[in-house]
Amino acid sequence: MSNKINPALNYEKTMRSAGYVPRKQATQKTYDAIGFMSGLEVHQQLLTKQKLFCRCPAGIFQKPEEYHAELIRHMRPTLSELGEYDGTALMEFKTRKNIVYHINSRTACTYEVDDTPPFPLNREALDIAIRIALLSKLNIVGEVHITRKQYLDGSIPTGFQRTAIIGVEGEIPLKNKKVRLIQLSLEEDSCREVSDIGHQRVYRTDRLGMPLIETVTYPDMKNPDEVMEACNYIRFLNRSTGLVRTGIGAGREDVNVSCRGGTRVEIKGVSRTKLIPELTHNECFRQWALLKIRDRLKDQVKQQKEWKIKPEPLKSIAGKLESQRFKELSNNGHKVMAVNLPGFGGVFSHFTQPGKCFANEIADRLKVIACLERPNMTCSEDLDPMLADNDWDQVRSLLNASPDDAQIIFWGPEDDIKTALETIEERCIMAFSGVPNETRKSLADGTTIFERVLPGADRMYPDTDSKPIPLEDSHIKKLGQDLPSDVIERYHQLKTWGVPEDSYHYLFTHNLYPVIEKIIAGLDQDPKKIGKLFGHFLKYIAGHYKRSPDFSYERIYDLYKYVVANKLDAEIVKIMLPVVYQYPKMDFDSVLVNLDFKRFSKDEIVSNIPFLKDKYKSIKTSKLPEAEKHWAMGQLRKMAVGNIPLKELMGII
Amino acid sequence: MTDDIFQGYKGAGLEVLKKYNVRVWGQAEVLTSRGDFKGTVLPRSENDDDQHIVLKIATGYNIGIDIATITAMTETGYKKANYKIPEKEFPITPGLPKVKLLGTGGTIASRLDYRTGAVIPAFTPGELYGAVPELADICNLTTEKLFAVFSENMGPEQYTTLAVAIGKEIENGIDGIVIGHGTDTLHYTAAALTFMVQNPPVPIVLVGSQRSSDRPSSDAALNLMHATTAAGHGDIAEVMVCMFGPTSDEYGLLHRGTRVRKMHSSYRSTFRTIGDTPLAMITRQGLQHIKQDYNPRRKDRQVIIKPYFEEKVGMIYYYTNMQPDMIDSMVDNGYKGIIIIGTGLGHVNKPLYPAIERAVKKGVAIYMTVQTLWGYVHMFVYDTGRDLMAQGVVPAENMLPEAAYIKLGWALGQTSDLEKVKEIMMTPINDEITPREPYNGYLIYQGGVPEVEEFIKKFHK
Numbered sequence A: 001m002s003n004k005i006n007p008a009l010n011y012e013k014t015m016r017s018a019g020y021v022p023r024k025q026a027t028q029k030t031y032d033a034i035g036f037m038s039g040l041e042v043h044q045q046l047l048t049k050q051k052l053f054c055r056c057p058a059g060i061f062q063k064p065e066e067y068h069a070e071l072i073r074h075m076r077p078t079l080s081e082l083g084e085y086d087g088t089a090l091m092e093f094k095t096r097k098n099i100v101y102h103i104n105s106r107t108a109c110t111y112e113v114d115d116t117p118p119f120p121l122n123r124e125a126l127d128i129a130i131r132i133a134l135l136s137k138l139n140i141v142g143e144v145h146i147t148r149k150q151y152l153d154g155s156i157p158t159g160f161q162r163t164a165i166i167g168v169e170g171e172i173p174l175k176n177k178k179v180r181l182i183q184l185s186l187e188e189d190s191c192r193e194v195s196d197i198g199h200q201r202v203y204r205t206d207r208l209g210m211p212l213i214e215t216v217t218y219p220d221m222k223n224p225d226e227v228m229e230a231c232n233y234i235r236f237l238n239r240s241t242g243l244v245r246t247g248i249g250a251g252r253e254d255v256n257v258s259c260r261g262g263t264r265v266e267i268k269g270v271s272r273t274k275l276i277p278e279l280t281h282n283e284c285f286r287q288w289a290l291l292k293i294r295d296r297l298k299d300q301v302k303q304q305k306e307w308k309i310k311p312e313p314l315k316s317i318a319g320k321l322e323s324q325r326f327k328e329l330s331n332n333g334h335k336v337m338a339v340n341l342p343g344f345g346g347v348f349s350h351f352t353q354p355g356k357c358f359a360n361e362i363a364d365r366l367k368v369i370a371c372l373e374r375p376n377m378t379c380s381e382d383l384d385p386m387l388a389d390n391d392w393d394q395v396r397s398l399l400n401a402s403p404d405d406a407q408i409i410f411w412g413p414e415d416d417i418k419t420a421l422e423t424i425e426e427r428c429i430m431a432f433s434g435v436p437n438e439t440r441k442s443l444a445d446g447t448t449i450f451e452r453v454l455p456g457a458d459r460m461y462p463d464t465d466s467k468p469i470p471l472e473d474s475h476i477k478k479l480g481q482d483l484p485s486d487v488i489e490r491y492h493q494l495k496t497w498g499v500p501e502d503s504y505h506y507l508f509t510h511n512l513y514p515v516i517e518k519i520i521a522g523l524d525q526d527p528k529k530i531g532k533l534f535g536h537f538l539k540y541i542a543g544h545y546k547r548s549p550d551f552s553y554e555r556i557y558d559l560y561k562y563v564v565a566n567k568l569d570a571e572i573v574k575i576m577l578p579v580v581y582q583y584p585k586m587d588f589d590s591v592l593v594n595l596d597f598k599r600f601s602k603d604e605i606v607s608n609i610p611f612l613k614d615k616y617k618s619i620k621t622s623k624l625p626e627a628e629k630h631w632a633m634g635q636l637r638k639m640a641v642g643n644i645p646l647k648e649l650m651g652i653i
Numbered sequence B: 001m002t003d004d005i006f007q008g009y010k011g012a013g014l015e016v017l018k019k020y021n022v023r024v025w026g027q028a029e030v031l032t033s034r035g036d037f038k039g040t041v042l043p044r045s046e047n048d049d050d051q052h053i054v055l056k057i058a059t060g061y062n063i064g065i066d067i068a069t070i071t072a073m074t075e076t077g078y079k080k081a082n083y084k085i086p087e088k089e090f091p092i093t094p095g096l097p098k099v100k101l102l103g104t105g106g107t108i109a110s111r112l113d114y115r116t117g118a119v120i121p122a123f124t125p126g127e128l129y130g131a132v133p134e135l136a137d138i139c140n141l142t143t144e145k146l147f148a149v150f151s152e153n154m155g156p157e158q159y160t161t162l163a164v165a166i167g168k169e170i171e172n173g174i175d176g177i178v179i180g181h182g183t184d185t186l187h188y189t190a191a192a193l194t195f196m197v198q199n200p201p202v203p204i205v206l207v208g209s210q211r212s213s214d215r216p217s218s219d220a221a222l223n224l225m226h227a228t229t230a231a232g233h234g235d236i237a238e239v240m241v242c243m244f245g246p247t248s249d250e251y252g253l254l255h256r257g258t259r260v261r262k263m264h265s266s267y268r269s270t271f272r273t274i275g276d277t278p279l280a281m282i283t284r285q286g287l288q289h290i291k292q293d294y295n296p297r298r299k300d301r302q303v304i305i306k307p308y309f310e311e312k313v314g315m316i317y318y319y320t321n322m323q324p325d326m327i328d329s330m331v332d333n334g335y336k337g338i339i340i341i342g343t344g345l346g347h348v349n350k351p352l353y354p355a356i357e358r359a360v361k362k363g364v365a366i367y368m369t370v371q372t373l374w375g376y377v378h379m380f381v382y383d384t385g386r387d388l389m390a391q392g393v394v395p396a397e398n399m400l401p402e403a404a405y406i407k408l409g410w411a412l413g414q415t416s417d418l419e420k421v422k423e424i425m426m427t428p429i430n431d432e433i434t435p436r437e438p439y440n441g442y443l444i445y446q447g448g449v450p451e452v453e454e455f456i457k458k459f460h461k
């Protein structure tokens, strides 16, 4: 065939024509050219004793195998406002999933599995949410209405999430701009997925029902770094209250991205903020590439409305195939289908993301919608061909294919073939109009895969099981009285103090600013030194020593207080901190005994200098003029630390 | 209709809307001391206070605005919602059984008004087909709405109306009957229909749902599929209740109408057969019999309808230190029959004796059932029981209290001759009294016991 596509070359060529550059090489110009736009939904678990709508304890987790009972549910689409099923609903219904919930009696009761109506909303959680809403400069609602938001993937056994708006229209300041906030809601967390294989998805119910807030921004971010900056700001703001959970999974983000002419695509459940720039960069270019595919198909497929796939079972030509693969597949009980896709030549090997092409868009949907476990397909433009060229010729003649067509071979259980064929056709037809509405799952390499069809707008309705909760002015005022200072003010203060900027991330992540401020203001310490101790030295300690569960940052304040009260030099803190970090209950006198610390007066220390200078003459280690000083200092360091400032001693020597 | 444009608002809230000329379904911009809000004004639930106005904001959520904080408000647009259920014609498939769905007011299938949260019941075959299309693969469905009352408001009038309607359907050649019903009093109606519709040739299946069908995890659709399968294809021609077996979406159970009871305020698997086993398990594929003795489906139409009920019958739940005036007041108010739900084997305290004696003398029929629900009344065991019997209290064997109440009303509706009443009461129509209790008729396994936990882990709850 004359115009046969070389998949590898086509991939490179289409990557260039989509204008893709690695993130390191991208500038604001790059993003302006493709119309980068992004918004965030930042989720944060709140530090409460109990869950949001029942009295189960919050924050206790189980390993996958630690469960007492399981039950099974199917999620059924409910009719939308127009009397039609919405996209996600239909998709989830198509997949015919058995949703299995694992229950551990320590962490879930009959509420979580929807066998008991909700108990009154957890007030502790509500108050924390209001505080954070105030910090986010949001307009607090007059009355909290519990709303049901439908989820059909089974991640919540009721099929909906109970959620309530606390405030609307706020803003957060970034270094160079302000980002507007749409709203902040208080909601119940969902289940954790254990597995999703074939037609069975398994969930754990420990996290389910824990209080969670969601802060939603407008799509004000114009490049990937801004998205991360905004995300960090919101996370730091949440943490500045000291009333939120920390640790793995306690904070998660959904990132919405679109390019000019693209569609708002939601990247779900990003747990590592660091991944955000790469993910948003790649998603924006994926959309840009899909628009290129759309343009290309305009030329290649003239009758788009009548476009259809043409499937044939591969069985009829099985005997003629060289490749052993077909035999293996049918021996595994799979049905193997060949599908012709008219006019799709050059599309399947078209670049979409680094290392991925349009074929992945189909394979991912086959897994999620038709429940075909990967690998589930190969195509005529596979970068790593599974079938020999001759075999593809056989397939093409079976399908009566034209040279401009592409072909897929896929396999799976007989029962799933119909849905698989619909899925392939549906996704190809979507390519005619560009970027499908969907949610995507993030991968560690910064790329994403299809997760679900994006739910329609009409999936929110009032919770008939709960009454609205009025929020009095007096109550809001009370909650607003002892709010922490703004993160942006803290940022400027640290800068003024001369604390190095590379330590801020650590300081804000661990909400160390309050204790730093307390030490500086209350114990009259050098701000820069204190900032560095927390931002650099403490970080080093945390990386090298095992933290006692009893250790709290407040203990460092106690330590400084002790040092001041005992007229020790502050340098001693660095020696003492590793011990205090591991044994916070040990009294500071004992810590010093442990470290073999002895009290010396300045005169006692200084009196050693003439003797040392004498001694140095006989051992003279270097010709450098400073060498004598350094040697003497080294000899006196242990004696001096904590007793006199080392700088002062150096000066004397 | 000036009220309609301020749907649900009253008092101070209503005044604010009027003052600023903003209607329900109007798009409003509200300036308040807490900042500005924008959204569509929604109707307010009548039980809520008059201090807030409800808005649906652009993201689809609802919020309330405190009227005390409002400084200005303008209506910038207006769009009234107009909802109806999509109606698709229910396809008739030759060869499938004809099933009639009789509606009583409980919503089995429904659609949601996403803006107000109101549940719009789906009832006509077309509406039901729109909501549960699988029904068309099970039967050819027709429906009739007999009345619209909540489960707790069902009573003698509805029982007799239902019985007569069922008789007519059977006469007209129906293959099976499904009755949609709220779950709270489903077992009362099931008992009533068992007594009023005797010797039915086709299945009569009562069904409800514990989770309304507006939620994706509702049990309504599956219950409806199970019920129509039992009614159209099942071979048990009795009055039955069809509800979830486990709380999981796995199978339903068919319970005999006289031995079934709602046992949990909110579980899906709330209905249980007491003192016996259920009749059968049911899935969309069909029935799996548990009890081998049942009344099989017949071709004839020989049904006997007995739509009688005496309303002056009551139940009295005995508690310690109950005073005789409880019984006296019933007698003085003209009650003709009393079901006592006694402790243990069927006991009440001594101070009640004179009152009971007086009641019996006045011709009130008194029957004894047990609070334990499981087990028989045994009034020979202790003196207390013997004394009560001597005074004329009749032990009602292992009749469930609700079934006994319904039966006594039904018996007294036919005759006031107490001997005849006793004969009717003590002659079981369909297992309201059973001669024996099987070993597996009482199974309340205790959670936490190792072997029970092992079982629970292995099988879906």
Ligand SMILES: [Zn+2]
Residues within 6 Å of the ligand: A051, A054, A055, A056, A107, A108, A109, A110, A111, A112, A209
């Ligand atoms: Zn719970």
